[in-house]
Amino acid sequence: VHNGYNMYEWKGYGFKAYKATAQEFWPEYPRELTCVDHINRCRQQDAFSNLRRVVSGLNNLNQYRTRVKGYRHETKEWLAKVNGYRAKTNQPPIILKEPPRGKYIAIITYKGKPHELGAFDTPEEATKCYVNQKEGFIQNQLRDIWTRFLAARRSQ
Numbered sequence: 001v002h003n004g005y006n007m008y009e010w011k012g013y014g015f016k017a018y019k020a021t022a023q024e025f026w027p028e029y030p031r032e033l034t035c036v037d038h039i040n041r042c043r044q045q046d047a048f049s050n051l052r053r054v055v056s057g058l059n060n061l062n063q064y065r066t067r068v069k070g071y072r073h074e075t076k077e078w079l080a081k082v083n084g085y086r087a088k089t090n091q092p093p094i095i096l097k098e099p100p101r102g103k104y105i106a107i108i109t110y111k112g113k114p115h116e117l118g119a120f121d122t123p124e125e126a127t128k129c130y131v132n133q134k135e136g137f138i139q140n141q142l143r144d145i146w147t148r149f150l151a152a153r154r155s156q
Helices: 017-025 056-061 076-088 123-154
Strands: 007-010 013-016 035-038 051-054 071-074 103-110 113-120
Touching (some): 007 017, 017 035, 035 056, 051 056, 051 123, 056 123, 071 076, 103 123, 113 123
Antiparallel strands (some): 035 051
């Protein structure tokens, strides 16, 4: 075991089981799917049913963290602070469609774009929403990538 991953040696070469499994079962896959993700986040469960090819941004969404936030507390102070930082780093300001709602906004950020999941009165509700909807979001993104890939292969 190395960094939580199962390691094996064959003919003097070491390899990680999950990478070998991915190479065997996905000889062809969309180019952007550069990572192999353990769906249940357990690095030692290398069964094919627990693996999927993903882009690095989706792999990061599925990381295990002891403290999951998954929301922003949308207030005037938050907006001023964020836009102050963005001005210092030469980024465009965040412009909301309406004034800050004073709520906890469950949000998934993917490829730099925020995807709002809902507005809640407490941080616990927002985090629960984020955790419950994260896997469906990942699945939808992967479905789109694989659909485009398979359609392109059929048209060749």
